[in-house]
Amino acid sequence: MPADSDESTGRGPMTPVLYRVEARHQELADTVTIRIAPVTERLTDPEPGQFEMLLAFGVGEIPISISGLGDGGGELEHTIRSVGAVTKALCTSAVGDLIGVRGPYGVGWDLDRATGHDLLIVAGGLGLAPLRPAMLEALANRHRFGRLVLLVGARDPGSLMFVEELERWRGRFDIDVAVTVDAAPPSWRGDVGVVTKLLSRAPVNFGNTTAVVCGPEVMMRFVAAGLADRGVPPGQIRLSMERNMRCAIGHCGHCQLGPEFVCKDGPVFPWDRMEKLMLVRER
Amino acid sequence: MAMMLSLDAVAALVDHLRNDGRKVIGPVLRNATISLDEIDGVDDLPAGWTEHQDGGSYRLERLDRPELFGHATPALPWKSWLYPPRTMLMRANRDNGSVTIEKPTPGAEPFAFFGIRSCDVHALDILDRVFLDPADPTYTARREKLFVVAATCARPGGTCFCVSMGTGPAPSIGYDIALTELWAGDRHEFLARAATDRGRALLGRLEGRAPTEADLAAADHLVGNATQNMGRQLDPTHPTAAAERYEHPQWEAVARRCLACANCTMVCPTCFCSTTEDTTDLSGAVSERWRRWDSCFALDFSFLAGAPVRSSTKSRYRQWLLHKLVTWHDQFGTSGCVGCGRCITWCPVGIDLTAEMTALALDPGGPS
Amino acid sequence: MNSGAGSRPKLAVWKFASCDGCQLTLLDCEDELLEVAGRVEIAHFLEASSARLAGPYDLSLVEGSITTAHDVDRIQEVRAESKSLVTIGACSTAGGIQALRNFSDLDELLSVVYATPSFLSTLDTSTPISDHVPVDFELRGCPIDKRQLLEVIGAFLAGRKPNVPDHCVCVECKARGNPCVLVAHGTPCLGPVTHAGCGALCPAFNRGCYGCFGPMESPNVESLICALTEMGMPPEDVDRVFHTFNAWSEPFRHAGRREERP
Amino acid sequence: MTHKAKPSRTLATSELARVEGEGAMRVEIRHGRVDEVQLNIYEPPRFFEGFLRGRRYSEPPDITARICGICPVAYQMSACRAIEDALGLQVNGQLRELRRLLYCGEWIESHVLHIHFLHLPDFFGLDSAVDLAGINRPAVERALALKKIGNELIELIGGRAIHPINVRVGGFYKVPTRRELVAFRPKLEHAREMAAEVVELVGGLDFPELEVEHEMVALRHPREYAILDGRITSDGGLDITEQEYPEHFVEEHVEHSTALHSQIRARGTYLVGPLARYRLNSDRLTTVAADAAGAVGLTSDCRNPFRSIVVRAVETLDVIEVGLAIVDAYDEPDRPHLEATIGAGTGHGATEAPRGLLYHRYTLSDDGVIADAVIIPPTSQNQAAIEDDLARYVQANIGLDDEDLRKGAEVTIRNHDPCISCATHFLDLTVVRT
Numbered sequence A: 001m002p003a004d005s006d007e008s009t010g011r012g013p014m015t016p017v018l019y020r021v022e023a024r025h026q027e028l029a030d031t032v033t034i035r036i037a038p039v040t041e042r043l044t045d046p047e048p049g050q051f052e053m054l055l056a057f058g059v060g061e062i063p064i065s066i067s068g069l070g071d072g073g074g075e076l077e078h079t080i081r082s083v084g085a086v087t088k089a090l091c092t093s094a095v096g097d098l099i100g101v102r103g104p105y106g107v108g109w110d111l112d113r114a115t116g117h118d119l120l121i122v123a124g125g126l127g128l129a130p131l132r133p134a135m136l137e138a139l140a141n142r143h144r145f146g147r148l149v150l151l152v153g154a155r156d157p158g159s160l161m162f163v164e165e166l167e168r169w170r171g172r173f174d175i176d177v178a179v180t181v182d183a184a185p186p187s188w189r190g191d192v193g194v195v196t197k198l199l200s201r202a203p204v205n206f207g208n209t210t211a212v213v214c215g216p217e218v219m220m221r222f223v224a225a226g227l228a229d230r231g232v233p234p235g236q237i238r239l240s241m242e243r244n245m246r247c248a249i250g251h252c253g254h255c256q257l258g259p260e261f262v263c264k265d266g267p268v269f270p271w272d273r274m275e276k277l278m279l280v281r282e283r
Numbered sequence B: 001m002a003m004m005l006s007l008d009a010v011a012a013l014v015d016h017l018r019n020d021g022r023k024v025i026g027p028v029l030r031n032a033t034i035s036l037d038e039i040d041g042v043d044d045l046p047a048g049w050t051e052h053q054d055g056g057s058y059r060l061e062r063l064d065r066p067e068l069f070g071h072a073t074p075a076l077p078w079k080s081w082l083y084p085p086r087t088m089l090m091r092a093n094r095d096n097g098s099v100t101i102e103k104p105t106p107g108a109e110p111f112a113f114f115g116i117r118s119c120d121v122h123a124l125d126i127l128d129r130v131f132l133d134p135a136d137p138t139y140t141a142r143r144e145k146l147f148v149v150a151a152t153c154a155r156p157g158g159t160c161f162c163v164s165m166g167t168g169p170a171p172s173i174g175y176d177i178a179l180t181e182l183w184a185g186d187r188h189e190f191l192a193r194a195a196t197d198r199g200r201a202l203l204g205r206l207e208g209r210a211p212t213e214a215d216l217a218a219a220d221h222l223v224g225n226a227t228q229n230m231g232r233q234l235d236p237t238h239p240t241a242a243a244e245r246y247e248h249p250q251w252e253a254v255a256r257r258c259l260a261c262a263n264c265t266m267v268c269p270t271c272f273c274s275t276t277e278d279t280t281d282l283s284g285a286v287s288e289r290w291r292r293w294d295s296c297f298a299l300d301f302s303f304l305a306g307a308p309v310r311s312s313t314k315s316r317y318r319q320w321l322l323h324k325l326v327t328w329h330d331q332f333g334t335s336g337c338v339g340c341g342r343c344i345t346w347c348p349v350g351i352d353l354t355a356e357m358t359a360l361a362l363d364p365g366g367p368s
Numbered sequence C: 001m002n003s004g005a006g007s008r009p010k011l012a013v014w015k016f017a018s019c020d021g022c023q024l025t026l027l028d029c030e031d032e033l034l035e036v037a038g039r040v041e042i043a044h045f046l047e048a049s050s051a052r053l054a055g056p057y058d059l060s061l062v063e064g065s066i067t068t069a070h071d072v073d074r075i076q077e078v079r080a081e082s083k084s085l086v087t088i089g090a091c092s093t094a095g096g097i098q099a100l101r102n103f104s105d106l107d108e109l110l111s112v113v114y115a116t117p118s119f120l121s122t123l124d125t126s127t128p129i130s131d132h133v134p135v136d137f138e139l140r141g142c143p144i145d146k147r148q149l150l151e152v153i154g155a156f157l158a159g160r161k162p163n164v165p166d167h168c169v170c171v172e173c174k175a176r177g178n179p180c181v182l183v184a185h186g187t188p189c190l191g192p193v194t195h196a197g198c199g200a201l202c203p204a205f206n207r208g209c210y211g212c213f214g215p216m217e218s219p220n221v222e223s224l225i226c227a228l229t230e231m232g233m234p235p236e237d238v239d240r241v242f243h244t245f246n247a248w249s250e251p252f253r254h255a256g257r258r259e260e261r262p
Numbered sequence D: 001m002t003h004k005a006k007p008s009r010t011l012a013t014s015e016l017a018r019v020e021g022e023g024a025m026r027v028e029i030r031h032g033r034v035d036e037v038q039l040n041i042y043e044p045p046r047f048f049e050g051f052l053r054g055r056r057y058s059e060p061p062d063i064t065a066r067i068c069g070i071c072p073v074a075y076q077m078s079a080c081r082a083i084e085d086a087l088g089l090q091v092n093g094q095l096r097e098l099r100r101l102l103y104c105g106e107w108i109e110s111h112v113l114h115i116h117f118l119h120l121p122d123f124f125g126l127d128s129a130v131d132l133a134g135i136n137r138p139a140v141e142r143a144l145a146l147k148k149i150g151n152e153l154i155e156l157i158g159g160r161a162i163h164p165i166n167v168r169v170g171g172f173y174k175v176p177t178r179r180e181l182v183a184f185r186p187k188l189e190h191a192r193e194m195a196a197e198v199v200e201l202v203g204g205l206d207f208p209e210l211e212v213e214h215e216m217v218a219l220r221h222p223r224e225y226a227i228l229d230g231r232i233t234s235d236g237g238l239d240i241t242e243q244e245y246p247e248h249f250v251e252e253h254v255e256h257s258t259a260l261h262s263q264i265r266a267r268g269t270y271l272v273g274p275l276a277r278y279r280l281n282s283d284r285l286t287t288v289a290a291d292a293a294g295a296v297g298l299t300s301d302c303r304n305p306f307r308s309i310v311v312r313a314v315e316t317l318d319v320i321e322v323g324l325a326i327v328d329a330y331d332e333p334d335r336p337h338l339e340a341t342i343g344a345g346t347g348h349g350a351t352e353a354p355r356g357l358l359y360h361r362y363t364l365s366d367d368g369v370i371a372d373a374v375i376i377p378p379t380s381q382n383q384a385a386i387e388d389d390l391a392r393y394v395q396a397n398i399g400l401d402d403e404d405l406r407k408g409a410e411v412t413i414r415n416h417d418p419c420i421s422c423a424t425h426f427l428d429l430t431v432v433r434t
């Protein structure tokens, strides 16, 4: 019978909990990171790669990945690109505003299973946001992994996020960071081109690598295929998929991707479960 | 526990259910169909009516005797009572920077489903797998209190194929009481079997006699007949064969006919998809979230980053059929189809999933 | 449209060629009208008020189609004065019933109705507003549905997307618990190709949908015509049923035998 | 005399507010005398009569409803009756009663709208009902409640308040159950109370003096205050069937307007609408309505168009009372509609739209396709009378400054509730003084 964790708290699975916007940081012209903290009830701490449903009251509710965790007080960070009504409302929310939160949902990056492997993190555009907590976790447990490599692709230098952090990581001897952009002004000193180009240069032992990838679907497909070609076991290539989502608990049916519910079976999937599906158009 | 009931005893059965405070939902004549609605007593049942069902067509027909259950599946699915077309999820009141969230308490009136067929009972079992974990409050509250009086199908419809799906025609799971309508000449009786304590308790309150061997044989015979008379069939190996034929030309063929009207999903007893809508009052202080039935045939359903993922009708029909018959197994350990045939009958252009599946399975159809 | 205290958003209602029914829908919101009037400043709404406040307007509701040279200019002015412009009803979103002129010879029509047609100045087409200016949202229906109108106004005030789904009438029909009249009675019904919004009124009254909300998001008119023809509907009736209040919208325009005038 | 006549002054309003639809008005004053008044109707023509050719006999109820969103039922009723006349179909008994009940709903809705939203603000010098709510909120709330009941009645029988979907040649697609109608009774009772209060409210207003002399034309029925059917009668002795309408009325197309002017052959200008109806039929009012009219001093010889607001209120009360009687006597008909046998013929239908007589004529060919259609809405019929009123009003108030004169002139027009969109039109005021 119903084993509903929410039963104990008296909430339905679709009832949000109130969080307050604590801080707001403009990452890019259209992208904002908000830090939110529980007003009273506190949700379970999320794993890197999981997401939450954020509700802008009267506007709507959408899935947003965790882009960072606070320092133990139950704070959550979310990095949101304003593309429509709800994201706009969240991006323009002010410090002190209340939003509704449900979650955390889904399967995260599961770095535990990468212990002993080289760890390759590949981000395209906004995809860096859900990968940031993975990066932070890897850094916090640096000894558990072999090489740690971060490859970042962006449209142009101006649309790179978390620039200061990237700079800091770039300065560390125990991580390799490479950044490429699709188009760049002459002043740009980094790589130009799609992120797949960086793969061959990634200083990892492909046969013993776990790769976590997030970005637009095509980018993930090429990266995953490229990594598989180079010998990364398909089960160790993990992608974070995106689908329209209304409930995040497998009731609304929107996020189906073949046999998978992206909300509860994902959003992070190994490449061996995605490869065939991603080749089917309009799947 | 089994018992033979007269029509009066069946009437008393309905009365008891009502007197126990249940809303009794059953088949009724409505808008030239056998539909579903609340009934006040057996008199509301479509006695003496059956129907002819075929792809895209449904016509009522008269029977020459007043059978209560002489029809096949009703026009609409039972799911509406457990999973209403619209449900409020929450209401938020905003006032000066503070927000209070109200969660509606699911109005849990106890229901009884009266005369539900085995395929539709199996459909409830399938919905349970969707909505009981994690628990949807509305569904759970209503489902837990539901009393199920099933009826054995004597006259399967022209689009029925429960035998192929292993879901009928005789009720096998999920009922409190199952009735089999029997005629011996003019004698009109019902073989009632109870499968739960509350079913047995309720039968215990009725007058009746013990069934004879002949009664039981008659019931078996009726089931045997119905089994022989299925209007359609679906080869259980076909879905597996067709599972990965994503680019089969048959998808294009069906898409030329398919209206993407969503009737098939709306009438299907197991289709469960929904969407949410946020509404605000004019002051903006009160906002509500509603859930309403949605369909994989709606364009918006797969909207993502500027465009629907499944924009062609081909891909939407493919999603529906493959979900129903193939991926449902991966997700819920069962087929999503119980063979009730509604989607065939109620498709305005008569698209028949059994025929589509056969076409997909029999011909590899070029590269998949 | 954010409104601080004292600065209520300004609402304007404009009329072009139409029957007035869609703007009347606003006055038909009896329970909400005074609240609407409190939330927004009704700056221009000639059916309801003699007062005319100057623009710019936060939200303009536009009823009616463009049928005269003067209106071609007037809609430009309305657009220039409006932050958001929402067209309401089949006339403004599809040209309305008066777009039937687009299929026939105007002079002939004029002479049927008027003894001295030379007194009239009118264009030979009736076209939707979106043919002339950018439109922020189109609310369908002949007439529009009052719940949907309130929803659109509410959504604009709250800065959210209106909950006005583009799927077909059948979805509403089934949610309402109607058995399908097409299947069960053999009654021709345009529900499968018609935009939702009415709440599946006609099937609830044992009648086939006659398409007053215009085409749905992905109408398969060809397939429905096959089905209607099989049910025995003669081609001239197929033609008529698609050529009413949304005749000029694609793909109804090309349904049946009546082709677009070259 | 040192005082020189002002050469010319021009006042213009681009749209005349609070008439449904739009139009313009031009008044020329020469040497202190009204020289010419034109009610300019230049809303783009919509060619209904043209579109109807070639449609099936079953289509006009839906198509002609779209002529006017304020009185679609009137169009549907006149259309049905004209086509039924052509097909030789008689819709009687409970189906006729249901049609009347539907029509009552429209009268309530339309009259209450006109009284409170379009007309009453004038009497208080206000711009709108919303402003009126500022000084008398209960009256506006009552109006909204009453109007809502009218709309709900239309929805109950017609399916939708604007452009009902349930009306067809021969009757309805589906008829309401007795239970549904009886359940509506309490609302009508409440409406009756409210309507009586409205009669009191508008009966007590101050009315400018104005007497008009037009011949008054309205339907008359042997027993009822005619709405749906009857003979076309006038206080000038006219007493004809609807079929005889074309012999007695002519329409002409004047240059300044897209509305056609209608005239009684050889007699000229006439008036239709509440004043005319009341004048010809006040003896057919229900007791409740007659008493209420008596209490506010409304007599059947009333010729002051400003008092039409009182007539509307009395008529509102009357149709509510009529509606109650229909509900009480309702017995669900066996069939929702009569089947027509298709054949060639010409048919006429005249009913009383809230604004006055609405006449339709259809000629059908033997396959039931429309060969010819004629629709004469009340506004066309009243246009000459309205212009005449305007001339009188302006003449009588020539001393007022232009702004006041314009306001008064607008009110004069609104007395007749010209449903401009029936004639499909738009108004604008210009006063030229030379």
Ligand SMILES: Cc1cc2nc3c(=O)[nH]c(=O)nc-3n(C[C@H](O)[C@H](O)[C@H](O)COP(=O)(O)OP(=O)(O)OC[C@H]3O[C@@H](n4cnc5c(N)ncnc54)[C@H](O)[C@@H]3O)c2cc1C
Binding pocket: A051, A060, A062, A063, A064, A065, A066, A078, A079, A080, A081, A082, A083, A084, A085, A086, A087, A088, A126, A129, A130, A241, A242, A243, A244, A245, A267, B303, B304, B305, B306, B307, C161
């Ligand atoms: C698991 C998951 C994690 C996500 N994490 C983030 C994140 O960390 N940061 C972030 O900015 N965005 C994230 N998204 C995307 C985000 O949910 C959508 O951008 C958002 O739903 C758009 O809502 P809207 O109301 O602002 O836009 P809408 O007005 O609904 O639509 C605007 C645009 O967004 C697209 N869109 C609408 N709904 C969705 C949806 N559910 N998913 C994706 N796109 C949609 C539409 O196609 C359209 O182009 C994530 C999505 C998923 C499924």
Ligand code: SF4
Binding pocket: B264, B267, B268, B269, B270, B271, B324, B336, B337, B338, B339, B340, B341, B342, B343, B344, B353
């Ligand atoms: S898919 Fe069709 S046959 Fe199967 S359960 Fe659904 S409606 Fe019935």
Ligand code: SF4
Binding pocket: B257, B258, B259, B260, B261, B262, B263, B264, B265, B297, B346, B347, B348, B349, B350, B351
């Ligand atoms: S299969 Fe039939 S019922 Fe389903 S969407 Fe297509 S046309 Fe509609």
Ligand code: SF4
Binding pocket: B263, B348, C169, C170, C171, C173, C174, C178, C179, C180, C181, C182, C183, C189, C190, C191, C192, C200, C203, C208, C209
């Ligand atoms: S009656 Fe019409 S609107 Fe309703 S389901 Fe059938 S086709 Fe669709």
